[in-house]
Amino acid sequence: MADKAKKSHVELIPHFKTHQSATVGEWFREKGVKAITVTSVKMAEYFAGYGWNDITIAFPTNILEIEKINKLAERIDLKIFVNSEETAVLLKTELNTSVKFYIEVDVGDGRSGINAENSSAISKILEVTRGSNLLFLGFYTHAGHTYNASSPQEVVKIAEKVNEKLRSLKRHFRKEFPHLKIGLGDTPSCSIHEDFEGIDSIHPGNFVYYDIVQHRIGASAIDEIAICLAVPVVAVHPERNEVVVHSGWVHQGKDSLIDSEGKAFYGLIVHLTENNWSAPIPGAQVSKISQEHGVFNLPGDVMNDIKVGDVLGILPVHACATAVMMGEIYTLEGERLTMMPR
Amino acid sequence: MADKAKKSHVELIPHFKTHQSATVGEWFREKGVKAITVTSVKMAEYFAGYGWNDITIAFPTNILEIEKINKLAERIDLKIFVNSEETAVLLKTELNTSVKFYIEVDVGDGRSGINAENSSAISKILEVTRGSNLLFLGFYTHAGHTYNASSPQEVVKIAEKVNEKLRSLKRHFRKEFPHLKIGLGDTPSCSIHEDFEGIDSIHPGNFVYYDIVQHRIGASAIDEIAICLAVPVVAVHPERNEVVVHSGWVHQGKDSLIDSEGKAFYGLIVHLTENNWSAPIPGAQVSKISQEHGVFNLPGDVMNDIKVGDVLGILPVHACATAVMMGEIYTLEGERLTMMPR
Numbered sequence: 001m002a003d004k005a006k007k008s009h010v011e012l013i014p015h016f017k018t019h020q021s022a023t024v025g026e027w028f029r030e031k032g033v034k035a036i037t038v039t040s041v042k043m044a045e046y047f048a049g050y051g052w053n054d055i056t057i058a059f060p061t062n063i064l065e066i067e068k069i070n071k072l073a074e075r076i077d078l079k080i081f082v083n084s085e086e087t088a089v090l091l092k093t094e095l096n097t098s099v100k101f102y103i104e105v106d107v108g109d110g111r112s113g114i115n116a117e118n119s120s121a122i123s124k125i126l127e128v129t130r131g132s133n134l135l136f137l138g139f140y141t142h143a144g145h146t147y148n149a150s151s152p153q154e155v156v157k158i159a160e161k162v163n164e165k166l167r168s169l170k171r172h173f174r175k176e177f178p179h180l181k182i183g184l185g186d187t188p189s190c191s192i193h194e195d196f197e198g199i200d201s202i203h204p205g206n207f208v209y210y211d212i213v214q215h216r217i218g219a220s221a222i223d224e225i226a227i228c229l230a231v232p233v234v235a236v237h238p239e240r241n242e243v244v245v246h247s248g249w250v251h252q253g254k255d256s257l258i259d260s261e262g263k264a265f266y267g268l269i270v271h272l273t274e275n276n277w278s279a280p281i282p283g284a285q286v287s288k289i290s291q292e293h294g295v296f297n298l299p300g301d302v303m304n305d306i307k308v309g310d311v312l313g314i315l316p317v318h319a320c321a322t323a324v325m326m327g328e329i330y331t332l333e334g335e336r337l338t339m340m341p342r
Numbered sequence: 343m344a345d346k347a348k349k350s351h352v353e354l355i356p357h358f359k360t361h362q363s364a365t366v367g368e369w370f371r372e373k374g375v376k377a378i379t380v381t382s383v384k385m386a387e388y389f390a391g392y393g394w395n396d397i398t399i400a401f402p403t404n405i406l407e408i409e410k411i412n413k414l415a416e417r418i419d420l421k422i423f424v425n426s427e428e429t430a431v432l433l434k435t436e437l438n439t440s441v442k443f444y445i446e447v448d449v450g451d452g453r454s455g456i457n458a459e460n461s462s463a464i465s466k467i468l469e470v471t472r473g474s475n476l477l478f479l480g481f482y483t484h485a486g487h488t489y490n491a492s493s494p495q496e497v498v499k500i501a502e503k504v505n506e507k508l509r510s511l512k513r514h515f516r517k518e519f520p521h522l523k524i525g526l527g528d529t530p531s532c533s534i535h536e537d538f539e540g541i542d543s544i545h546p547g548n549f550v551y552y553d554i555v556q557h558r559i560g561a562s563a564i565d566e567i568a569i570c571l572a573v574p575v576v577a578v579h580p581e582r583n584e585v586v587v588h589s590g591w592v593h594q595g596k597d598s599l600i601d602s603e604g605k606a607f608y609g610l611i612v613h614l615t616e617n618n619w620s621a622p623i624p625g626a627q628v629s630k631i632s633q634e635h636g637v638f639n640l641p642g643d644v645m646n647d648i649k650v651g652d653v654l655g656i657l658p659v660h661a662c663a664t665a666v667m668m669g670e671i672y673t674l675e676g677e678r679l680t681m682m683p684r
Contacts, residue, residue, distance in 0.1 A: 017633060039634045040588075059634055060576035062588050063651045083577050086650045111635055112577055112586045144632070234402035235425050235454055244454045246382075246404050250666060254596040290486070291359060291662055292381045292401055293453055308428045309405045320633055324592060327684060342669060342684045 001190065001207055002031040008196040013037050013056065015185065015205025018320045020340040021329070022050040024208060037185070037203040041065045041072065046340045048076050055079065056183075058140065058203065060104065060112050061087055066094045073099045079137060083113055085121075088128040098133045102140035102183065105169065107162045109144035116141070116165045119172060126176070138181035138200070139169050146188035152218035159189035167198040191219035209319035212257060212268060222315075227329070228270060228277050229314040229322055231294065238303050242287070247294035247314060252286075253321025259285065267314040269296055275332055277313045286314060343532065343549055344373040350538040355379050355398065357527065357547025360662045363671070364392040365679040366550060379527075379545040383407045383414065388682045390418050397421065398525075400482065400545065402446065402454050403429055408436045415441045421479060425455055427463070430470040440475045444482035444525065447511065449504045451486035458483070458507045461514060468518070480523035480542070481511050488530035494560035501531035509540040533561035551661035554599060554610060564657075569671070570612060570619050571656040571664055573636065580645050584629070589636035589656060594628075595663025601627065609656040611638055617674055619655045628656060 005012035014028055017039040025036070025047060035054035038044050044055045045068065056079040061069070072078050074097060082088050082101040091099075103122055104113035114121045116139075126136060143162045149155045166182045174180055184190075185203035191214070196202065209227040210220035229252055235244035256264040266289045268280035281302055288295040294314075298306065306312075316322035323329060329337045347354035356370055359381040367378070367389060377396035380386050386397045387410065398421040403411070414420050416439060424430050424443040433441075445464055446455035456463045458481075468478060485504045491497045508524045516522055526532075527545035533556070538544065551569040552562035571594055577586035598606040608631045610622035623644055630637040636656075640648065648654075658664035665671060671679045 059588070060586055062574050062576045064574045064653075084650060086578070087576075090650065110582070111630060111632065111637060115581075232404050232406050234404045234429075236428070239457075240452070244402055246401070249595070249663065253591070254663075288453060290453065291666075295453060308426060308432065311406075321591065321596075324633075 001202075001204065002028075002033065004190075005202060008194075010196045010199050011035070011201040013183065013185075013201045013203045014208070015039070015058065015203050016047060017043065018205040019208050019323055019337075020046075021337045022047070022339075023335070023337040025050060025052065037205070041068045043340060044072055044076075044078070048072060053077055056102070056140070056203070057081065058104075058142070061091065063087060063090045063094065066091075069099075070094075070096045073097050081140065082125055082129065082134060085124045085128055088125050088134060091134055092128065092132045095133050098135055100135045100137045101129070102137050105139050105141050105166075107141045107143050107165050108158070109142060111142070111144055113141065116169060119169075122169075122173070126173075136177055136180065138177070138183065139166060140183045140203075141166065143184060143186045143189060146186045147213070147217070149188060149217055152192045155188045155192045155217060155219070159193040160195070162189070163195065163197065163199060170198060187214060188217050188219045192217075206319055209323065211319035211322075212315055212317045213255070214319075216257065222280065225315050225319075227316060227319050227322060228272075229267075229316060229326065230272060230311050231314055233306055233308055233310040233312060236303070236306055236308060241298055241300060241303055243296045243298060243303075243306055243312075245294040245296060245312065246292060247286075248289050248292040249325070250291055251322070251325055252289065252294070252314060252316055253318055253325050254289065255316075255318035255321050257317050263287070265317075266294070267316050269298070270313040270315060272311055272313050280315060343544075343546065344370075344375065346532075347544060350536075352538045352541050353377070353543040355525065355527075355543045355545045356550070357381070357400065357545050358389060359385065360547040361550050361665055361679075362388075362682040363679045364389070364681075365677070367392060367394065379547070383410045385682060386414055386418075386420065390414060395419055398444070398482070398545070399423065400446075400484070403433065405429060405432045405436065408433075411441075412436075412438045415439050423482065424467055424471065424476060427466045427470055430467050430476060433476060434470065434474045437475050440477055442477045442479045443471070444479050447481050447483050447508075449483045449485050449507050450500070451484060453484070453486055455483065458511060461511075464511075464515070468515075478519055478522070480519070480525065481508060482525045482545075483508065485526060485528045485531060488528050489555065489559065491530060491559055494534045497530045497534045497559060497561070501535040502537070504531070505535075505537065505539065505541060512540060529556060530559050530561045534559075548661055551665065553661035553664075554657055554659045555597070558599065564622065567657050567661075569658060569661045569664060570614075571609070571658060571668065572614060572653050573656055575648055575650055575652045575654060578645070578648055578650060583640055583642060583645055585638045585640060585645070585648055585654075587636040587638060587654065588634060589628075590631050590634040591667070592633055593664070593667055594631065594636070594656060594658055595660055595667050596631065597658075597660035597663050599659050605629070607659075608636070609658050611640070612655040612657060614653055614655045622657060
């Protein structure tokens with residue numbers, strides 16, 4: 001991703017919400033990354049404590065956290081979101097120091113941000129903040145609707161529309177703000193799309209691990225998935241081709257996908273090898289989970305070799321969820337990653 | 343639940359996985375509860391540290407945790423599950439001291455335990471453990487399939503079948519084990535069913551808080567739900583009748599239900615009052631969640647009164663998930679509950 005950003009002349013400002021790890025952060029630093037994206041004030045505080053000085057909190061600013069925001073803004077080059085006139089008015093009064101901000105725009109995902117075509121709402125924010133302690137940086141978006149795509153072609157189609165919307169915003173507002181920047185960054189488009197014309201920065205997060213969702217969309221190969229949950233077998237049920245493992249939603253999250261037969265599954269299953277893991281076992285999947293229980297559906301020939309006390313691996317449907325839920329990750333060399341405490 | 347158990351002459355051995363709180367544990371003690379159920383060795387260790395001496399780990403024993411199990415068995419009256427001959431053989435060798443065990447039976451849920459009708463598999467475990475350090479207590483079941491019921495009548499129907507299966511097991515094995523006990527305990531049947539004939543103990547967990555799932559099944563009234571997530575409004579979108587709140591799956595879990603129009607929702611919405619909360623706002627629900635974002639769908643008249651910085655409440659779809667994810671709960675009087683660290 002760092003190479004791609006360099007080649008495309010965009011800045012990689014990776015989202016750290018997926019790994020939430022100071023150790024993984026250092027790997028990014030080695031690749032030349034200087035600025036990062038997080039999803040909460042708490043996460044910004046954590047990474048500020050590990051020497052990150054340029055942090056964007058990619059979440060609509062919660063005015064109730066103003067004290068913490070003021071403290072952070074004194075320590076680091078903090079960038080926040082101002083998504084409404086209302087929030088702008090409150091922040092102008094409550095901020096103790098100048099703070100840079102992005103306006104988050106909604107380009108079709110429908111989660112948060114101002115509709116990218118609603119330039120009058122955008123102008124109102126710019127009017128309220130003009131000459132104040134709130135310094136306008138540009139526009140930021142998360143095109144989360146690429147997650148609904150079922151092919152790389154579809155991702156490209158969505159990404160092209162998104163980029164055109166962002167470029168059009170830039171054309172409109174650059175007269176008044178010639179240095180305004182445009183940032184985007186869902187993992188599917190950052191992985192698949194090659195055209196970043198007019199874009200200044202990208203901030204994907206999930207790509208650090210990838211997962212089955214990304215693999216399905218076409219954003220990653222199966223052997224690019226870099227996270228695997230090791231789980232102990234606690235019961236073997238040959239009569240129903242199932243084993244019970246200690247891995248419930250408290251360990252892996254509750255994200256599911258639908259298989260080709262219309263059944264929900266919660267991960268693919270791999271064998272752990274001395275220093276790695278195998279390709280997914282064909283015909284095997286996590287078929288049920290509850291709080292602490294996981295149930296694997298396994299083909300008969302694999303069943304025969306499994307016994308109580310064995311450890312198998314799960315490639316997660318959603319890496320962000322598994323990383324956050326476990327809160328404890330080791331590299332294949334056995335190094336424990338330092339992670340943000342819950 | 344304590345009163346119902348007393349009246350029905352069954353022992354209440356509540357499951358503590360829902361609340362995971364030493365403080366809530368004390369409330370149970372005040373109701374005369376002496377023995378508890380947990381779902382992991384870690385949770386047993388936590389509650390043993392708060393003076394609980396009779397703890398059942400209601401999970402197929404993970405032989406890889408034998409060291410911790412041995413340590414616990416020296417401190418408290420530990421009860422574990424032996425669900426296979428294989429596990430029995432391993433435990434016989436590895437246990438340092440006598441430990442009581444239940445055989446978990448599957449009465450239709452299909453998650454874990456030996457099929458309740460498979461008396462030959464049960465007999466094999468009893469044969470392996472005869473005269474050993476593994477002391478047979480009886481049968482335990484979690485009839486999780488009551489969660490698929492759509493009415494209290496359906497729960498009763500399932501519960502009657504389950505209880506008959508358990509009584510039949512008792513008749514079969516009591517010749518050899520005259521003191522064997524039978525335990526059951528999903529919250530729907532413990533809440534709705536009135537007939538515990540032949541049952542010795544019940545171990546429901548979720549009823550301590552209840553939630554929208556239980557309310558839908560008919561296990562609880564809406565005003566019996568005793569858990570509410572307070573969430574700040576960070577953006578207001580009158581043009582789409584939605585507000586964005588800081589409440590994603592990291593705060594509330596990812597459990598959903600389907601509304602009458604076929605749409606998924608992740609909780610109902612209430613107003614917080616000085617010392618309580620209101621009934622759910624009609625027509626309002628949590629319509630989307632991602633890692634940190636929640637989106638509420640609100641009727642127009644409610645929208646008009648909501649502004650950035652307001653705090654609303656969510657009645658969770660699944661109380662266990664919300665309690666575990668937040669890890670921090672306060673009573674309405676402002677007392678912070680002591681909870682198990684993640």
